[in-house]
Amino acid sequence: MDQPATSQTIDTQCVIAGSGPGGLMLGLLLARAGVDVAVVEKHADFLRDFRGDTVHPSTLDIIDQLGLLDELLKVPHTQAPRLHAEIGGKDVTIADFSRLPTRCRFIAFMPQWDFLDFLAREAGRLPNFHLVMSAQVTDLIEEGGRVAGLVARTPDGSVAIRAALVVGADGRNSVVRAKAGLEVESFGAPSDVLWMKLSHQPDDPPYTMGHGGPRQGFVMVDRGDYWQCGYVVRKGSFAGVKEKGIEAFREAVAAVSPLSADRVGEIRSWDDVHLLSIRIDRLRRWWRPGLLCIGDAAHAMSPIGGFGVNLAIQDAVAAANILTAPLREGRLADRHLAAVEKRRAFPTRVMQKIQLMMQSSSRKRRDNAARRSGPPAFVKGIARWPVLAHLAGRLVGLGIRSERLRL
Template sequence: MGSIAETSVACVVAGGGPAGMVLGLLLARSGVDVAVLEKYPDFLRDFRGDTVHASTLNLLDELGLGDRFAALPQQRERRLTMEFDDGVIGEDFSRLPGRHQHIALVPQWDFLNLLAEAAAESPHFHLAQNAEVDGLLRQGGRVCGVRYTDKDTGRVGEVRAPLVVAADGRHSTVRDLLDLRPRSSAAPHDCLYVRIPRLPGDPDGTFLRFSATGGLIMINRGDYWQAALLIAKNMAQAARADDGAWTRRTIARLAPYTSERMAAIGARDIAVLQIRIDRLARWWVPGALLIGDAAHAMSPIAGVGVNLAIQDAVAAARILVPALRRGRVSEKELARVQRRRQWPTVITQAAQRKAQERFVAASIADDGAAPAPLRLPQPLRVLRHWRGFPYLLGRVVGLGIRPERLTGSLEPLSHG
């Protein structure tokens, strides 16, 4: 890990997040030389998506990494309950098919380090950190590599490849360099992240509260809570005013057991996540493919973003490995990746938009107001009494739409 000596590989991946690292691991284990360029010196950044669903846990088992992942510090949830003003609905993962009847909440930096270490066991994998992609190489109307800056030394380097994959997130540099513009859907909210000390006697599991006086998600991190408070768009400055007084009051109202310890929280402890949902009309150009948030930014609703991005990576590897072994990837093959992953993305984003409209917009706190209670829509009020509904909801969330499998599709898949 560090600077990269290779100047030519079969595939170069911009971005060392979950999609980029999984793709790099799969390609390397299939005998394809791949370079992953990550612009930061490490993976240690807080408040990243870290909900690992059963679809991803099953993939890790297929890769022989299940036991290594299980050894990471994590919280496992077999059930999630969402509380509303007039009742609750639940997601139950206990009847999911396969080995994993839960979702795992694990710090993303631990997950990414695991993937990097596993990928580094292959001589075909090359990782450069603190290497920021800031240009594209082109030849004959095709993208044929990247230009990057080594932020340790200031040196500018180039890596040539028949395929460049942009896995560099919702603010993708590669997407901007390709002059691709995603179509955005309005999101009524942003999110504030706050660390709150966790004490004996607090609830054990993840806590979700949607109310007419606010929306709050509390994730159990062992010795602290990672609190996600929903706020209206462009309200972040006001929420941090007076050293975060509004934020402290709102969280304490929605999670009363935190009231006394909120006094230690100030504006410096509040991080802001800008929520967006968008999608490219076309995820590729000759010589380049975009996956994960670079192709389709997701809302944090249901924690599906990481898992959807990983499914993109699996589909891309399965479809493109034969072409990468030949040394040239056609537009037809790039289009196949998009066709494979587009409709799961469309369906998931549609569900997120509906949830935003019905629950999130109504949950954005408005101090001083006396809003009507936030009630479940009539269909959910009926369905919550059906014994199978929590299991159905758990399956949709835990496995997602069209989960990808590896078995028999990426030979040889050596572990060394």
């Protein structure tokens, strides 16, 4: 296979494409264990709005195992020991973390750029960790039937980074998985989310996360001085929403938001509205010789419950546990990559199944006019049997299979 010309070549043991939560966590863990690792990021910084900003109890446990929890909790954040839903005018606790067998029995709502800055800063203290910003992956290097590195375009020209392992942690639009030719199984999604910001006022509802409207989903995340709000629409319907005009959109948001109606005037134009196209998919196989995908690059999730960030972190921990010694000792084999997939495939399939069931239930409910009022059945169940809120808290907070460091 012909390789593109490059102006610079870097040799390392592992190169990770993508500096999201999974990529940076894996880079930090490998570097701490003595593996030389490079993380490449296509952007110049981490400052992007409307990303998954939940740091789950299982992730906080990993940070605690690293001895970094006290420092992380100095970063501005909001702690949510419970998640609430406002549906049909009723406040329902839909997830309660107070009984989790963890030190941190809460979700930390923290701007993802702050969380990533924290991980990058801690990893940057290690001499064998290298973060390359403004580096867009353009190709893979292949030799003898296996991936042997990647090529990235930087402001100073193309750079070839050769490594025993390439990790694709570059999200749901992963260049790595596309270039590797890995087959994707798509499960679709009936909805998209339109994200926006609304100011936070002293007399606002005390929700860390809210969900309003009997027929239209509306999500609110407390960011301190503003609400991050998500308005759920049918898949592919954003163009139709825009055709009706910004005033009609403001009225629709006001109808389902628990905030004062005049607040929607802060949505001044469509520039203040950001489309998140939801999809659920996963790779049929997460790896090729010399290459592994984790996080959204391996399994794109719906934003429901913030599971995507949590799964990416858990993937990173499992990968570090399994791959550190083979990488450090120069004996990485296909069976090690397969072991990571085997370890993480089951919790991924279960969480995606749960999300698909929730979406299917919501779709059937919308299609049945007789059931359009009141909260969904699963919320009614949680309201009737509070113990279910604790079970939901365990599912959201810890996931199906929590990973612990074994390095």
